[in-house]
Amino acid sequence: MALTPLFYYLPEATLGAIVIRAVWGLLDVGEMRRYWRLRRTSFVLALTALLGVLVYDILPGLLLAVVLSLALLIYRASRPQGSILGRIPGKPVYSDIARHPENEVVPGLLIFRLNAPMFFANDEPLRDRVKELVRTTDPPPRAVFLDLEASNNLDLSSVDTLAELVGELKAEGVELLLANVRAPIRDLLERSGVAQTIGEEHIYPSIEEGVKGFRAQFPAQDRQRDDTTG
Structure with a gap:
């Protein structure tokens, strides 16, 4: 603070250069390049925080980055990604058929996994996605x-x-089955009466158990598969 008067008569361009040089040391160029290469959204958030601090001050700049992060989180949560699953040949395990085209599809059964927790922001898009499929x-x-x-x-x-x-x-002649339903969810479904609407027999602890139950309920689907493969 005692040296502040010495900078009073410096040209603004010179002062700007001093500030830029000081701030440049705070910027990790290598890390920013890494963000750009691995995840562009992280780069945008980091750049927003940097520019916000430079333009508005430290606290407003960081708050701007926090608000943008929350908005991005809500956007992602409301547009969940899902996968259609198929059985890995020779194993009672199911994975995304888009990544593993060799997986076996169960005839007559559409297995869909929501790759995010289901809650109020994404339940309507999930319902629309299932109906579209x-x-x-x-x-x-x-x-x-x-x-x-x-x-x-x-x-x-x-x-x-x-x-x-x-x-x-x-209404379209399609049953809804649930798999991997955790205890708190099952308790809530039972208290609300939705478990009875779905059918207790349609709630399974695993996908494999559900596939067995489906084949027992619709044996004609297995005969169709045998006729096709035969």
């Missing part, structure tokens, strides 16, 4: 198997959405 799958499935492994619990909006989805699928 039912409409576009040829031949149409007899049942949709929804894998809830990523969900530790559900809110009431998601419970209501599941109940609505059951009715909409039944």
